[in-house]
Amino acid sequence: MGAAATAEGTAPGAAGPGTVLSVRGLSVRFRLARGRRVDAVTDVNLDVAAGECLVLVGESGCGKSVLASALLGLVPANAETAGSARIAGLDLLTADERTLARRVRGRLVGLVPQSPAAHLTPVRTIRSQLEETVAELAAVRGRTALRAAAEAAAARAAFPADHLDRHPHQLSGGLAQRAATALALVGDAPLLLADEPTTGLDRDLVDRTVDELRRHVAGTGAAAGAGTETGPAPDSGGRDGGAGRRHAAARGGGGPGQGGDGDAAGRGGGREAAAWRRGPGGPSGRALLMITHDLAAAERIADRVAVMYAGRIVELADATAFFGTPGPRHPYSRGLLRALPDRDFVPIPGTPPELGDLPAGCAFAPRCDRATGLCATPPPVTGGLACHHPFPGPGPGPGPGGMATETVPATPDPEDAHA
Numbered sequence: 001m002g003a004a005a006t007a008e009g010t011a012p013g014a015a016g017p018g019t020v021l022s023v024r025g026l027s028v029r030f031r032l033a034r035g036r037r038v039d040a041v042t043d044v045n046l047d048v049a050a051g052e053c054l055v056l057v058g059e060s061g062c063g064k065s066v067l068a069s070a071l072l073g074l075v076p077a078n079a080e081t082a083g084s085a086r087i088a089g090l091d092l093l094t095a096d097e098r099t100l101a102r103r104v105r106g107r108l109v110g111l112v113p114q115s116p117a118a119h120l121t122p123v124r125t126i127r128s129q130l131e132e133t134v135a136e137l138a139a140v141r142g143r144t145a146l147r148a149a150a151e152a153a154a155a156r157a158a159f160p161a162d163h164l165d166r167h168p169h170q171l172s173g174g175l176a177q178r179a180a181t182a183l184a185l186v187g188d189a190p191l192l193l194a195d196e197p198t199t200g201l202d203r204d205l206v207d208r209t210v211d212e213l214r215r216h217v218a219g220t221g222a223a224a225g226a227g228t229e230t231g232p233a234p235d236s237g238g239r240d241g242g243a244g245r246r247h248a249a250a251r252g253g254g255g256p257g258q259g260g261d262g263d264a265a266g267r268g269g270g271r272e273a274a275a276w277r278r279g280p281g282g283p284s285g286r287a288l289l290m291i292t293h294d295l296a297a298a299e300r301i302a303d304r305v306a307v308m309y310a311g312r313i314v315e316l317a318d319a320t321a322f323f324g325t326p327g328p329r330h331p332y333s334r335g336l337l338r339a340l341p342d343r344d345f346v347p348i349p350g351t352p353p354e355l356g357d358l359p360a361g362c363a364f365a366p367r368c369d370r371a372t373g374l375c376a377t378p379p380p381v382t383g384g385l386a387c388h389h390p391f392p393g394p395g396p397g398p399g400p401g402g403m404a405t406e407t408v409p410a411t412p413d414p415e416d417a418h419a
């Protein structure tokens with residue numbers, strides 16, 4: 001990773017310079033009737049740096065959305081949280097509702113929602129929703145100024161001005177997504193939190209959506225010509241087999257005069273992050289945490305990948321190493337990639353465990369062909385990897401993805417974290 005990526009293991013500690021979001025020991029547990037509990041998120045540690053896209057992947061029900069809700073202070077009443085999630089000196093987990101409403105949502109964290117059509121108010125035009133948000137978050141006043149600011153906000157997300165007076169139901173899925181992205185960008189929040197932003201979109205639209213998110217983090221702005229829905233985004237490049245498509249858009253290849261170099265950077269594109277982050281628009285200072293179960297979308301956009309299983313981050317790796325060579329190191333991560341249609345198309349055997357009834361040791365062990373008796377004990381976390389029997393790494397060096405190799409013991413029992 002480039003310098004912007006924050007090396008981190010799982011131990012509590014100070015976040016590095018440039019860190020936008022720093023999560024330490026985050027756990028979320030739901031209390032249910034008759035003393036039952038669901039450990040939805042357990043001991044999550046991650047940092048996201050300015051200019052970085054961290055993608056959180058994992059099967060349905062592993063805790064991804066609960067993690068996102070915790071970062072927005074939107075966990076249900078029966079949830080207990082532990083740990084910290086700091087942004088701009090504020091702990092999102094302990095902030096009161098007034099602070100969350102006034103300082104966090106929209107201003108420090110811009111949410112790109114899972115279902116844009118549902119997120120938008122159905123009975124109001126996109127223009128009126130943008131004007132309201134601009135008035136609220138950017139303190140713009142006056143009819144003419146509001147109109148201009150709303151149009152500028154739409155343009156940032158490549159939402160076409162001639163569709164501003166439409167209602168959400170009159171928009172295609174792609175334009176609804178851009179409208180939602182425009183709203184998320186209004187407050188200039190340092191963190192964009194995208195929770196399954198590509199659910200229900202066809203492949204081409206998935207590619208275009210993640211490319212646009214990438215541009216907003218890279219500071220290269222909206223794609224030129226992306227306001228039309230008539231064809232692929234200028235540099236979406238189609239399906240090129242994977243090796244070069246990640247970061248192609250991020251390097252700013254689509255914008256006028258941006259000198260797009262197609263796939264020249266190839267699989268190593270992530271390591272040239274600093275270059276493409278400094279697009280014509282300059283570094284945005286913004287970070288993206290994207291949650292998805294779509295590994296193809298993750299490959300396209302991620303600088304780093306965090307893999308979640310049964311509420312825990314089991315692997316946190318540089319995306320280039322993860323999707324290329326040497327590949328994922330955790331057997332679960334490897335299984336996720338092998339299950340892709342354009343890879344081996346072999347599903348992981350078995351099903352994930354109930355989060356209300358987790359085993360004492362490695363939660364993946366019952367599905368893992370590398371498991372031994374040792375796996376009945378919780379794996380320690382080393383260099384972002386929680387496994388007793390990981391696949392080999394890139395060889396001598398600082399560990400997977402150049403991350404810190406500090407070893408910390410696994411949390412013995414999440415109960416302790418909630419004391």
Ligand SMILES: Nc1ncnc2c1ncn2[C@@H]1O[C@H](COP(=O)(O)OP(=O)(O)OP(=O)(O)O)[C@@H](O)[C@H]1O
Binds near residue numbers: 065
């Ligand atoms: N209010 C709640 N009470 C009890 N359990 C809950 C509550 N909300 C979520 N859960 C449980 O938390 C776990 C994690 O759910 P979450 O929605 O975060 O998964 P996910 O990884 O986002 O899945 P998906 O990709 O399907 O959205 C699930 O077992 C879910 O049933």
